[in-house]
Amino acid sequence: MSTVAIHTLGCKVNSYESQAMLKEFVEHGYNEVDFKSEADVYVINTCTVTNTGDSKSRQMIRKAIRNNPNAIVCVVGCYSQIAPDEIEAIEGVSVVLGTQYRNQIMQFVEQYQETKETIIKVDNVMNLQKFEDLNIDRFKNTRAYIKIQDGCNNFCTYCIIPYARGRVRSRIKESVLEQIATLVKKGYVEIVLTGIHTAGYGEDFEDYNFYCLLKDIVQIEGLKRLRISSIEISQLTKEIMELIEDSHIIVDHLHVPLQSGHDATLKRMNRKYNTEQYLAKIKEIKEHIPTVKFTTDVIVGFPGETVEEFEGTYAFIQKVGFSMLHVFPYSIRKNTPASKMKDQVNDQIKHERTTRLVQLSNQLLEETSKQAIGETYEVLFEKKVGDGYIGHATNYLQVVVESDKNIIGTIQKVVVESYDEKLKGRVVE
Known part of the structure; x- marks a missing residue:
């Protein structure tokens, strides 16, 4: 063979x-x-x-x-x-x-x-109109991913991806719903919606958008858990928030890219919001979903990022109260607008700032984890670690439990009892 x-x-x-x-x-x-x-x-x-x-x-x-x-x-x-x-x-x-x-x-x-x-x-992707359907019916994990769109229309000044992937192309709803129904029948209990600009789904359709898709997905019989891999803060509409609030299927964890916590940097990045708008939306989401946890992406050392701008980002992250950060030092991408900007930040400063934000991320995760002690969560267990099993709660916190039976691929109700680098709990029968 x-x-x-x-x-x-x-x-x-x-x-x-x-x-x-x-x-x-x-x-x-x-x-x-x-x-x-x-x-x-x-x-x-x-x-x-x-x-x-x-x-x-x-x-x-x-x-x-x-x-x-x-x-x-x-x-x-x-x-x-x-x-x-x-x-x-x-x-x-x-x-x-x-x-x-x-x-x-x-x-x-x-x-x-x-x-x-x-x-x-290799063809020019900028004029592509049609989504390339790629179906999968088996995953190595207990959660299944489904790609619902490709491409991005945002053209942030640092990003090469629109030039590599083209503009937004969405998968037709029938294909998405059929694929998810198939995966649910195969026993996958959590579905993760993914794409290059996931909530940009439907931008190329006349009368069907990301909210419409979510509304249809949660009706699929047997689906226990739905996760959005990433969503721009500006695309978290009131109707999406209300749907998450009312649904027991869509999880209370949102990955909302920030990239910078300073308005001057955000403007140079060509992001579609300022810090005031971002924070207002975070507060609005918390009003609808009080248990929600946020994770985010941050770029450090963007061209022209001063000490004041970086410190502003650091303070803003603390104000929002994320549970974890994904930190990326800025990397010059040929032919992007940011590659031609003056005041490129040197690698040593990027490294120092990256280190500080990684340390802040570790601190935020520890604080969030300690706040979880005494809480009860529904945890999807994914693998065996030593004598225990580890999985993710709906809010994406990792929890370890001991169990006499194999609980991989199942959702269990767990009481969190302690934290020592990892959250530890016990299954509630």
Whole structure:
């Protein structure tokens, strides 16, 4: 039997697309093996959000070629889309696809097997109108992801993704609802909606938007839990808040990207809100969903970020009261407006500021966790760790319990009893 090994860099959308490509290979009789092993075909699903993403992508391509110089090496994804020439220049690459044609990857592999000629299939994504359907019916986790849209219309000045993914294209509702119903029947108890700009779903439709989709999803029979991977604060409308408030299915955790907590920086980033609007929306959400927990993304060292701007961001994060931060040092992306801005911040300052925010994130998580002691949560258990089982509550806090029976893939009611680097609790029978 032929073998395939896939390595994924970057976001949850990439992970989803890798699983969809793996499904194609499995259906054609391939057996998946570890990327460190010798395989007949290697697929590297690349990322280009940062310079580190580019570098790691090239590193994994070369690793695949070293593992088996005779293998078919396929390079796909955002880095391929932005810099196909750089990838083509690496000796040993067989197939290069951008952020399209992944549902045809087997055809290109078979074509290469016949001709032994390098295939480059990278088209302009800016004029794309149609969503590329990629279905998955198996996940390695107890939660299942479903990609509902691709592309982004925001064009933040630091971001390369609209140029790698194109403008918003939404999956038709029938396809989304059918896919979720199938996953629920297969036993997945939590569904995570994901996309490049998830709540931008429907921007390309006339009379159907993200709220309409949520309203339809929560009606699906047997669905126990629904999570939104990320949502812009400006897209949390009153009707969405009320739906989350009224629904026992949509969880009380929202990942709402901030990027900066200072108005001058936000303006240079071309974000669609200021700090006053962001904070007002956070307060409004808390009024509707008192138990809600927020996580966020923050970029440090954006061009022109002064000490005052960074300290403003630090103080604003404390004011909001996130439970955790994802911190990214700014990375110059070629041809984006921010790459041409004056006053680029040096790497040492970026590192110092990143360290401070990571420490703040650890502090916020500890404070949030200690506040959870004595509370009762519904926890979806995902894996065994030592003598215990670990899972996520609806608010995304991780909880560990001991149990005599295997509770992986089940939702259990848990009383949180203590915190020592991790929350520990006991299952309530």
